[in-house]
Amino acid sequence: METNSATRNTRKRNNRYATNRNDYKKRKSILQPGMMGFLCTCNYHEKGCVTDAYRLLNLFSDEKSASDKESATSSAINTFVKKKVDKLLEESDIKDEDISTALEKEINELKTEHEMPLPFRKFQVVDTGVKNMIFIASTIPNPLQLVTKIVSELDTTKKQCTRYLLRLLPIEVVCKAYMDKIKIKASELFERYFAQEPKTFSIVFNHRNNNSIKRDEIIEDLAEIILKKNPGNKADLKNPDIAVIVEVIRGICLLSIAPNYYKFKKYNLVEICNRTKNKIFVKQESIALAKEENHEEDSDRILSNTIKQEEYIDNKQNLDAQIEEKE
Numbered sequence: 001m002e003t004n005s006a007t008r009n010t011r012k013r014n015n016r017y018a019t020n021r022n023d024y025k026k027r028k029s030i031l032q033p034g035m036m037g038f039l040c041t042c043n044y045h046e047k048g049c050v051t052d053a054y055r056l057l058n059l060f061s062d063e064k065s066a067s068d069k070e071s072a073t074s075s076a077i078n079t080f081v082k083k084k085v086d087k088l089l090e091e092s093d094i095k096d097e098d099i100s101t102a103l104e105k106e107i108n109e110l111k112t113e114h115e116m117p118l119p120f121r122k123f124q125v126v127d128t129g130v131k132n133m134i135f136i137a138s139t140i141p142n143p144l145q146l147v148t149k150i151v152s153e154l155d156t157t158k159k160q161c162t163r164y165l166l167r168l169l170p171i172e173v174v175c176k177a178y179m180d181k182i183k184i185k186a187s188e189l190f191e192r193y194f195a196q197e198p199k200t201f202s203i204v205f206n207h208r209n210n211n212s213i214k215r216d217e218i219i220e221d222l223a224e225i226i227l228k229k230n231p232g233n234k235a236d237l238k239n240p241d242i243a244v245i246v247e248v249i250r251g252i253c254l255l256s257i258a259p260n261y262y263k264f265k266k267y268n269l270v271e272i273c274n275r276t277k278n279k280i281f282v283k284q285e286s287i288a289l290a291k292e293e294n295h296e297e298d299s300d301r302i303l304s305n306t307i308k309q310e311e312y313i314d315n316k317q318n319l320d321a322q323i324e325e326k327e
Contacts, residue, residue, distance in 0.1 A: 029126040029137070031252050033176055037123070037138040038147065039169040039247060039254060046134060048164035050125050053136050056161055056168075057123055060150050061140060128249050130208050135171070135254075143170035144257055151264045151272060160273040167268050169245055173255035177213055177248050179221065186222055186244075186255060190229050193242060193257055198232025202240040202261070207248040218246060238262070 038057065042049035124137045140146060147170040154161065175185045194201070203219045222244060226233050243261030247254040258267060265271035 029124065031126050031128050031135050031174065031249065033174050033252065035126070035135070035137045035171075035174045036140075036143055037126075037171055038136040038143055039167075039171050039256070040134040040136060040165055041167040042132050042134065042164050043166065044132065045164040046132065049134055049166075050136075052162040052165035053125075053134070053168070054123055056150065056165065057136065057138075057146065059161075060153070061122060061146055128252075130249055133208070133249065143172060144259075146170070147267070148259065151267060151269070154269060154272045155264060158273050160270065162269050166270055167266065169247075169256045169258065169267055171247075171254045171256050173253075175253050175255075177210060177251050177253040179213070179218070182213075182218065182246075182253050182255075183221055183225065187225050189255055189257065190222075190226055190244075194226050194229040194233055196230070198230055198234070199241040200234050200236035200239070201226055201242050201244060202235065202237050203244045203246065204261075205246045205248075209250045210248045213248050213253070222246070 038053065040049055040053050122139055126135050126137050128135050147168055150168065173185045173189050175181045193199070201223075203222050205215050205218055207213060207215075223235060226244075239262060241259065243258045245254075245256035245258055245261075247256070258264075261267065265274075
C-alpha cells in the first residue's frame with residue numbers, strides 16, 4: 001500500500017510539472033510575422049545579452065530629461081483633472097468630498113502608470129527558436145533610427161556599452177519565409193529607401209534552420225526589385241550606401257536596412273569600439289568553440305591575453321618612437 005501511495009504521489013508531481021511546463025511554453029512570446037524590433041546576437045550568455053539590450057535601447061530611446069518627464073506628467077495630470085472635474089460636476093448628486101476622493105484616487109493611478117519602467121512598455125524579448133539569437137520586439141515606429149543613433153555614438157566615443165550583446169540589427173519587416181511574401185514586403189520596404197535618389201547597395205543573406213530559401217534566388221529577386229525602384233541604383237559589395245540584411249530563421253524571414261554597414265563593422269558593437277588598428281579582437285569562432293559551462297572563464301582568459309598583447313604592442317611602439325627621436 002505504501003509503495004502504491006508513493007507511486008501515485010510521484011505521478012501527481014510529474015503531472016503538475018508537465019502542466020506547468022506546457023503553460024510556460026504557451027505564455028512565452030515567440031517570433032511572429034508583423035513584428036518590428038531588434039535582432040541581437042551573443043555567445044551563449046543569452047540572459048546577459050537581453051539585459052545589455054534592454055539597458056542600451058532604453059538609454060538611447062529615452063531622450064527626455066528628468067525635468068521634461070515631470071513636465072509631461074504634470075501636463076497630463078492637469079488635463080486629466082480638468083476633464084474629470086467637468087464630468088463629475090455634471091453629476092449634481094455627488095458631494096464635494098466624494099469628488100475630491102475620486103480625483104485623488106485617479107491621480108495616483110495616473111502617476112503610477114507614468115512611473116512604470118520604460119523597458120517593460122517599449123521592449124519585449126521574444127523567442128526565435130535559435131540559440132544565441134534574440135529578438136527584442138518593440139513598439140517604437142523606427143528601429144533603424146534608434147540603432148543608427150547607437151552605432152554613431154559608439155563610433156564617436158569608442159566607449160563599450162555592452163559585454164554580452166555583440167550585433168544589433170534594426171528589423172523593420174518580419175514575415176513568413178515564402179518567396180512571394182518576402183518579395184511583397186521587400187517591395188514596400190524598398191520604396192522608402194531606394195525609390196528617390198540613386199544609391200549603391202548590397203544584399204547579405206543568412207539562414208538558420210531553414211534550407212527552403214536559396215541564396216542566389218533571393219539575392220537576384222531582391223536586387224531586381226531595388227533596380228526597378230530606381231534604375232540608377234547600383235550593386236556594390238565592398239562599400240554600399242545601404243546593405244539589405246535578410247535573416248531567415250526557421251519559417252520566418254527578417255528584413256533589415258543597414259546604412260554604412262561595413263563602416264560600422266557590420267553593426268558589431270564590440271568591434272565598433274576598437275580604439276587602435278593593432279587591437280586583437282576576440283573572435284566569435286574562438287569563443288563559440290569553448291564549452292558552454294566553461295564559457296565565461298575561457299572568455300575572461302582570452303580577454304586577459306588580449307590585454308597583455310595590447311600592452312606589449314603599445315610598449316613596443318613607445319620604444320620605437322624613443323629610438324627614432326634619439327637618432
